Amino acid sequence: MKFDDFANIMAMYPTTPNRVISDTLGIPLITINYFAYAMGLCKAGRKCKRPTSNYVVYYNALTGEVNYRSKKDFKISVSKKPVKLKVGWNEL
Numbered sequence: 001m002k003f004d005d006f007a008n009i010m011a012m013y014p015t016t017p018n019r020v021i022s023d024t025l026g027i028p029l030i031t032i033n034y035f036a037y038a039m040g041l042c043k044a045g046r047k048c049k050r051p052t053s054n055y056v057v058y059y060n061a062l063t064g065e066v067n068y069r070s071k072k073d074f075k076i077s078v079s080k081k082p083v084k085l086k087v088g089w090n091e092l
Contacts, residue, residue, distance in 0.1 A: 002047060003059065006066040009035055014044045038068050 013036050017031035022029045031091050034043075036082050038057050057068045 001031070001066055003064055003066055004037070010039065010041065013041045034068060035066075 005027060008025060009021060009027075012024075013032070018032055018036075021027070021032055023046055035057070057066065059066050065081055
């Protein structure tokens with residue numbers, strides 16, 4: 001999904017019913033639920049379980065898309081070397 005759809009989900013989720021978000025953005029309901037769970041979002045006035053880090057949400061600057069994957073799909077390691085990113089303004 002594009003970043004603006006992701007931002008709209010983040011803004012609308014606490015106060016708007018999931019079905020309305022799904023119909024408004026044209027995104028399947030299950031996708032909205034996965035993103036909300038992965039980001040630890042809760043409905044306003046409700047208690048919810050925080051994610052147990054089963055999902056990783058990532059942004060692809062080249063395509064402008066936000067996706068999620070299971071944490072098992074990623075190898076997370078720590079590097080002491082700085083990482084240089086080369087991204088042009090037209091790619092953001």
